[in-house]
Amino acid sequence: MASILITGMSGSGKSTLIGELAARGLRAIDTDSDEWSEWSEDEEGSPDWVWRENQMRALLDRQRAGPLFVCGCKTNQGRFYDHFDHVVLLSAPLPVLLQRIAQRTGNPYGKSPEERALILEHVAVVEPLLRASADIELDSSVYSVDELADRLVALGSQEQAHRRL
Template sequence: MSGTGKSTALRTLAARGYGAVDTDDEGWCELHAGPDGHPEPRWREDRMRALLDAPRREPLFVQGCVPNQGQFYPDFSRVVLLSAPLDVMRARILARTDNPYGQTRAEWARIQADTAEVLPLLRAGADLELDTSRLGPDELADRLVALVTPAAGS
């Protein structure tokens, strides 16, 4: 869902030195016809498989929201849904300068429809949901890191 803080969280994690992949960036998705016949982005399976199969020592954080993401859930140690109330999402979308998506009436209507239709599906597939309207970027990053980092002394 646009405006929930996914990209901000990922930038914060990357600044801390963690592996971070924003699948909204070019090359991670390709367009396929959706159920309504309109094109929708889906993760490129070859790129995602290569990313997830690569050996690593540190946690990797991946963000995105596409129809085929569920097929990769078994490859993730945690699936965390970031959410926020619609009014918070709208304010963030209107304030951001790095991504214009959601600023037109049609795009905002699509985000509202997706929130009503897709959010319940995302909740069903998530291990945990974090309401980002209550967390600053650093606190959110701390929570995400804690989910994938062994506790001290364990």
């Protein structure tokens, strides 16, 4: 069955979208939790919130009855791209990202000046890398959460139909 990674910058709407997919009864995993991610050190010795590789491999290798939607943005996610049928970049213009981050209540990340500076750096440096490796880009400032979810469900259904051929 189809597996789809939803990635993007902070404030792009990944958690909201994965919540909508889960509310529809679909297998939808937000990897921004201790169950799926852990603190590590990058090459420079800085803290890095990465996927727990054994758990991710087990999740992606497991047989499924329907599509699997996974959301996250981790430095080691590229190691798993070959396990996904599609990599979807969820994006939005920088002012929209910053407004969403300032207004959200369920996630404290991005509230401090240091974190906001890091977000600006990630949009400039990381987002182009994500864009280059994504199969599809969806602008979450253009589509509603329902429309985004509909598009991803259709993408999962197309993959299922394709695999039956």
